[in-house]
Amino acid sequence: MAITPKQRAAIAAILAAGTLATAAVLLTGRSGSADPHGDHGDAHAHGAGQASASAATPAADKHADADAPIALTDEQIQRAGIAIETAGPATIQSGLQFPGEIRFNEDRTAHVVPRLAGVAESVPATLGEQVRKGQLLAVIASTALSDQRSELLAAQRRMELARATYQRERKLWEEKISAEQDYLQARAALEEARIAVQNAQQKLTAVGATPSAARLNQFELRAPFDGVIVEKHLALGEAVADNANIFTISDLSTVWAEFVVAAKDLEHVRVGETARIRSAASDGKAEGKISYVGSLLGEQTRTAKARVTLTNPNLAWRPGLFVTVEVLTAKAAVPVAVQADAIQEVDGKRVVFVAGPKGFVAQRVVPGRSDGQLVEIREGLRPGVRYAARNSFVLKSDLGKDAAGHEH
Template identity: 35%
Template sequence: MTGSRPMSSRNSLWVLGLAAIVAAGAFAAWEPGAPALRKTVGVAAAGPPQPPRPQAEERKPIIRMDEERIALAKIEQTKAGPATIATRLSVPAVIAPDADRVAHVSVKLSGTVAELRKNIGDEIAKGAVLGALESREVADAKSEFMAARLSNDLQQDLTARDKSLWEGRAVPEQQYIKSRNAAAQTAMRLDIARQKLLALGIEESEIASISHAPEGALRLQNIRAPISGQVVERKVERGAAVGRDSLETELFVIIDLSRVWVEMTVNSSDLPAVREGQEVAVSVRGGSSVGTGKVIFVSPLLDKETRASRVVATLDNPDRLWRPGSFVTAAIAVESRQVPVVVPATAVQTVDGRKVVFVRMSEGFEKRDVVLGGRDDGMVEVTSGLAAGETIASSNTFPLKAELSKPGDED
């Protein structure tokens, strides 16, 4: 064409590309079922905005149980609350008799065992008659006492008469003074005879009844128990000679085991933390028996070989469960602190590697993850996950743990 500038090859290519894009868009609009072109040519089409997908609600793991099922499973319940947790020092120990509750019954004279009323294993009360000795020494002492008492009674009567006569001016004062001195001497001899009987082991009640006792009983002396307890040794038989001249003097050994000692061995490095009055938890090795005692003695001396010290605690033993000679473990409470939430150790279970407790709810029990702290005497501190006052399953919690593995129980 005259006067027109020929089209460059670069412009020709741009025009052809644009035409191809327009043609493709027209074809897409004509094709049945194709989405309409909503954007400028050359921009990808976007669908309608989608609403945010709701997150799944966190479901609490509830084990549904009514009161009847709880009773059948024997699940005990308790409230979590504050308590004192102690830091304890565990040391080896042995049970020993309380030295104040051991009695060796011995004789203080020469004689022959005439009667034995108690045997090994018998439980006896203080003052009970264990047996009787036949002794010439006892007979002589009783006879001397009876003579001294008779002489004193007579002299006291004479002194009372002389006093009455002297007051009535019937006898001189010198006679009354002489009679009064004689009465003092007879009273002194009576007291000496009485003290001799007491030294031989005869009690006041027996002394008072000597004059009324049968003649054959004068040579007998009853052997009485000085304490209540159990006869653990009987060292003589009936007819045995006992007393002085290298003869057996010990007849019985009695032990009261209602309270025992716990003898502990504490290393010198641990001694600064141990003091009298501290609480001691005592447990049998390999057993379930647990008792609580109190430290009464910390020896200031160290053993030359072990460099350890002897520590003694008292332990009540009303049921005779703690036998002398038993090896035990003693845990001394060297430090204690008050914590807000404590539960029985039996209430804690492990589920999927986490420590949990089961909290009582209206429809059953809720599994609750908890963080534990210190432990002491069957109790454990809960530092988080549980509040004071909440009721939990405290024992027989294995059925609750088993219920978690059943499908649908946490719905």
């Protein structure tokens, strides 16, 4: 079948239109796929760059601030009370620390008992009162004391009679009027009477009673030495036994600081060694000598008891107070030491703030032995370095403020 010229023209037009449509579709697809991907890639790269920069900058700033000096003027240093010292060699006497407790000096503590049964007629002494030796504590009416004083009086009367008889018989014997046997019997009777009187007097002395009183049954209980009444178990009209503990008096001018020592530390704790005592509740400090170290170890604890005898003039060391006992060891010379207040803790590390031309820098150190005032520096400082010795916590506070500011 032959194609006419008019049909050829129509087919050519259709093919041309299809070719143009295909080209348009291809051009549109290429343009749409390139631009979105290009824009997204640029945005992603740009955002990643910003995130990376923002993440890196604070870390770098923080690191730079931690190492940067803390600049203070002379006026600021003086106002903050920061004292600058020079690190150098020193002699340190370190010690071992033990928890302890203040207790009564048992050698100067008395449990007062009446030693005679009776009834309390008066009790002038009060709990907590400071008493002197011989001061009246209580008056007790005792029938047993009445019997003892009656015995003494009877013995004294018999002795007076025996003395008179002896003197008469001796005179008669010397004048050859009576026999020597009568004289010897009178002398023996006098000696027996004297012994009876001494026996009655010693009975009264043993119970602390005087030979005479306003009433035969009146017993005056008095303080055995100067001290403080720390316990009282007697009231007016109360009946008491002869062995009842009615008063406890302790001389608090000296007290004991008792502590326990493990077996491994016993070689460092000896009688006569110096020990420092610090109160756990206040700033109280004192020094004393170790007066006792136990010879036996406890079966359960495997520790030995020890104590330090402390003078207590102001009664500041009260029994029951918890303390820290530091037993001083031998002195040792160290090449570098700083004041104890100079060491601070920053981010879990021990540091000393070193003074430089641009300010104070936190220098990490490794401390060693200490005597409470000086601390040995094993690593981190050289002799001759100037550092903040007092009020260095002000510098630590400034360092913390700077770090907190950068974190925000």
